[in-house]
Amino acid sequence: MVPSVNASADLVIRPLRESDLDQADRVFRVAFGTQFGLADPTRFRGDAELIRPRWRTDPRPCFAAEIDGRVVGSAIAMDWGSALVVGPLSVEPAHANRGIGRRLMAALMAFAEEQRFPLTVLYTLPNSAKHIRLYESHGFRARRLTPVMAKVPSAGAAAAPRLWSSLAPDARRSALAACRAVSDAIFPGLDLTREIVAAAAQNLGETVLLERDGAIGGFAVCHLGKGSEAGSGALYVKFACVRPGAADDFAALVAACEALAARRGAQRIVAGTNMAREAAYRTMLERGYRAEIVGVAMLRSDQPGWNRPEVFALDDWR
Numbered sequence: 412m413v414p415s416v417n418a419s420a421d422l423v424i425r426p427l428r429e430s431d432l433d434q435a436d437r438v439f440r441v442a443f444g445t446q447f448g449l450a451d452p453t454r455f456r457g458d459a460e461l462i463r464p465r466w467r468t469d470p471r472p473c474f475a476a477e478i479d480g481r482v483v484g485s486a487i488a489m490d491w492g493s494a495l496v497v498g499p500l501s502v503e504p505a506h507a508n509r510g511i512g513r514r515l516m517a518a519l520m521a522f523a524e525e526q527r528f529p530l531t532v533l534y535t536l537p538n539s540a541k542h543i544r545l546y547e548s549h550g551f552r553a554r555r556l557t558p559v560m561a562k563v564p565s566a567g568a569a570a571a572p573r574l575w576s577s578l579a580p581d582a583r584r585s586a587l588a589a590c591r592a593v594s595d596a597i598f599p600g601l602d603l604t605r606e607i608v609a610a611a612a613q614n615l616g617e618t619v620l621l622e623r624d625g626a627i628g629g630f631a632v633c634h635l636g637k638g639s640e641a642g643s644g645a646l647y648v649k650f651a652c653v654r655p656g657a658a659d660d661f662a663a664l665v666a667a668c669e670a671l672a673a674r675r676g677a678q679r680i681v682a683g684t685n686m687a688r689e690a691a692y693r694t695m696l697e698r699g700y701r702a703e704i705v706g707v708a709m710l711r712s713d714q715p716g717w718n719r720p721e722v723f724a725l726d727d728w729r
Contacts, residue, residue: 443455459639531551610632
C-alpha cells in the first residue's frame with residue numbers, strides 16, 4: 412500500500428476514492444480544457460469519460476490531491492501487466508505551479524516501484540515544456556511522436572466482427588489467454604485483460620477478435636459512445652495488436668474495427684499509433700486516417716517497449 416504523502420501543511424496526496432470521482436472529473440476537464448483554450452473548459456472531451464471508468468477498472472494506481480477536504484488534482488494510471496501507463500494527471504488551474512503535479516507523480520512512481528513494473532510510459536503534448544520537464548524529473552525520456560488519428564468509418568465488404576462479449580463464459584476465458592499470448596509477443600508480459608473485461612462489464616464498448624486458422628491472431632479493445640473514452644458518435648480504439656510483422660492481419664483487424672463502428676452508427680473512428688511502429692503508421696495513412704492531435708511518447712526506460720518498427724499496434728497512452 413502506497414502511504415499518503417503530506418506535500419505541505421494543507422495538501423495531502425492519498426488514494427482516490429469513489430466519493431472523489433465527481434470532483435476529480437471536474438478538475439480533469441477544467442485543467443485540460445483551460446490548457447487547450449476552450450471557451451468552456453468544463454466541456455473538455457464532451458460526454459466521454461476517463462476518470463470514472465479507469466478508477467472502476469482498477470483503483471490501485473489512482474491518487475487524489477486534497478486541500479481542506481476538496482480534491483484539487485488527480486493522477487491516474489493503468490496496469491497493463493508488464494507496463495504501467497500513466498495518465499491523465501491534472502491539477503486545478505487555481506492551484507497550478509505549487510508542486511502538486513510533482514507530488515502526484517511521486518505517488519504514482521512509488522506505486523510503479525512497489526509493483527516492479529518493467530516499463531512505465533506516458534503520453535504528453537510535445538509543445539508543453541512544463542509537462543516534459545516534470546516527467547523528465549521522474550526519469551521519463553521523450554521518444555517518438557504519437558498521432559491520434561481519425562476517419563469516417565465505412566463497413567465496406569467486411570463481415571460482422573467476432574466480439575469477445577458474444578462468447579460463452581468458457582470461451583471468454585480461453586480468448587483472454589489467447590489475447591495475452593498475442594500482446595506478450597509484442598512486449599513480454601503485456602496484458603490487456605483488465606481493459607477487455609472492463610469494456611464489457613462497464614458497457615464501455617466491445618473487444619474485436621481476429622481469428623486466423625482457428626486461433627486468435629489479434630484483438631482490439633474498442634470504446635463506443637457516451638460514457639466511454641470515445642464519447643457520443645465515436646468509436647475509440649483504446650488498444651489493438653496483432654503478432655509482430657503480421658501486416659495483413661493488422662489491416663484486417665483495423666477493417667473489423669471500422670465495420671463495428673459503422674454497424675454501431677459511429678460517425679468517426681479514432682485511433683493512435685506511435686510513429687516508431689512505421690508500417691502500422693503507414694497502414695493507417697493508407698486507410699485514410701489523419702492526425703487530429705499529436706503527442707509524444709515518454710518512457711521511463713532505455714528500451715522502446717512496443718514502439719518498434721515490426722510491431723503492429725494501436726494505442727496512444729492518453
